[in-house]
Amino acid sequence: MKKPTIIENTIKIPSSQEYLPDVDSFLEGILRGYGIEESLIADIAISVTEMVNNGIIHGNKSDINKEVAVSILYKNSVLEITIIDQGEGFNPNGIENPIDDRNLLREVGRGIFIVNSLMDDVRFDVQYSKGTRVILSKHL
Amino acid sequence: MKLSSSEKNGVAILEPKGKIMGGPDATILHDKLHEFIENGIRKVVIDMGQVEWMNSTGLGILISGLTTLRNNQGELKLANVTGKIQSLLTITKLITVFEAFDSVEDAVKSFKA
Numbered sequence: 001m002k003k004p005t006i007i008e009n010t011i012k013i014p015s016s017q018e019y020l021p022d023v024d025s026f027l028e029g030i031l032r033g034y035g036i037e038e039s040l041i042a043d044i045a046i047s048v049t050e051m052v053n054n055g056i057i058h059g060n061k062s063d064i065n066k067e068v069a070v071s072i073l074y075k076n077s078v079l080e081i082t083i084i085d086q087g088e089g090f091n092p093n094g095i096e097n098p099i100d101d102r103n104l105l106r107e108v109g110r111g112i113f114i115v116n117s118l119m120d121d122v123r124f125d126v127q128y129s130k131g132t133r134v135i136l137s138k139h140l
Numbered sequence: 141m142k143l144s145s146s147e148k149n150g151v152a153i154l155e156p157k158g159k160i161m162g163g164p165d166a167t168i169l170h171d172k173l174h175e176f177i178e179n180g181i182r183k184v185v186i187d188m189g190q191v192e193w194m195n196s197t198g199l200g201i202l203i204s205g206l207t208t209l210r211n212n213q214g215e216l217k218l219a220n221v222t223g224k225i226q227s228l229l230t231i232t233k234l235i236t237v238f239e240a241f242d243s244v245e246d247a248v249k250s251f252k253a
Contacts, residue, residue: 016163017162020162024159039224042224045159046195049195053195053196104233105203105206106203107200107203107207110196111195114195114231117231118231
């Protein structure tokens with residue numbers, strides 16, 4: 001199994017969910033170093049693993065030769081985490097409302113809704129054929 | 141995530157520990173739930189007390205177990221739901237879908253009613 005690549009505050013993983021614990025360990029280690037409280041770390045880890053899952057499954061279509069990169073920046077009390085995949089891009093606005101009664105029993109489709117609830121700002125930069133960049137922000 | 145299971149009064153009890161974020165750990169929970177169903181077990185309690193957090197993958201597994209059990213005249217109930225999981229269930233309105241109890245014992249007893 002290929003190993004993740006870590007350079008300073010960035011981790012790059014092949015497109016397999018087997019690497020999610022590596023992303024989580026890397027992320028939580030850095031956030032603890034910043035002195036962020038555990039409950040917030042959990043919210044951020046939930047959000048980042050959601051977006052990495054999206055990058056692996058919907059972006060890179062689980063192509064093991066493509067990578068998902070996660071970069072962490074903490075400046076002026078704002079934490080900014082960028083997740084980049086190498087997929088075809090997708091329309092984040094084309095997702096049904098998961099809390100509509102008709103969708104409550106659906107097994108999928110809650111990820112972006114949860115991230116929007118837990119983070120202060122979520123920006124999508126979709127470049128078709130070049131991948132999707134998602135920037136998650138949290139004021140600390 | 142680690143997973144242990146037991147049985148009490150005909151009710152299967154699953155106890156996941158750690159984080160449920162997708163990948164192999166999530167598959168273990170999904171497969172165990174469906175193994176119960178295939179073996180004719182229709183009453184399942186998931187003890188959430190040792191789950192640190194889960195993302196939408198974990199919620200999807202709970203929904204999958206619940207709907208499969210209900211389609212087979214069974215039921216899935218939750219016990220010891222912690223603050224972080226409670227908050228996720230509230231955000232996603234799934235709190236209105238699952239029956240949750242303060243203890244495994246209460247959840248097991250509720251099947252008799």
